[in-house]
């Protein structure tokens with residue numbers, strides 16, 4: 001959905017994007033929220049946030065919940081038309097009065113403004129994430145509500161001093177998902193991988209422009225950068241094609 005070229009480089013040729021820094025603070029918020037909701041799950045009652053927003057649901061109990069929340073297992077399914085195994089780890093699952101599961105995702109950030117809606121362009125990824133989880137659970141035979149929730153924790157920066165703690169405003173954002181796009185996206189992804197040419201770069205992405213700039217600078221013998229080409233650099237893995245592909249040039 002983001003860039004077929006990066007996807008192809010990663011999944012077919014085996015060159016993943018460089019990892020970013022781990023979001024340790026976000027992970028800490030996730031971890032504590034899970035613990036907090038688990039207390040109410042064990043007691044079979046609503047979390048105060050659910051009471052505050054009038055949500056007629058409780059944190060769901062299920063034998064597989066830990067597996068579904070684990071990054072390396074998650075909720076998974078084999079998509080027969082592509083033979084892809086698709087999986088993703090959910091943050092939480094609630095059960096509403098109608099007996100439907102509701103997907104819940106925790107988000108942590110620190111913004112000046114109050115967060116009450118998913119109205120930015122980059123929120124599209126969050127919405128797709130929710131829709132994939134709903135789709136995965138339905139593929140596993142569960143009845144899943146199209147209504148999902150984002151528990152949004154916004155770190156407050158208007159305190160006089162840090163004082164060794166960070167306070168958060170917590171809002172609940174309701175989102176109605178529609179997973180109809182998933183099947184086609186997977187089929188398109190398979191077609192992308194089966195193709196023998198690397199897809200074009202995303203014109204809006206700075207990174208490929210950067211690589212192109214490095215490559216063009218290497219054409220100048222007077223430029224210091226010319227002594228290091230992309231594939232000779234020790235910091236770039238040599239691509240190992242999984243199948244014979246043409247052309248072999250990456251960028």
Ligand code: SF4
Pocket residue numbers: 002003004005006007201202203205206207208
């Ligand atoms: S355009 Fe950006 S996202 Fe796409 S392959 Fe290049 S670096 Fe990756």
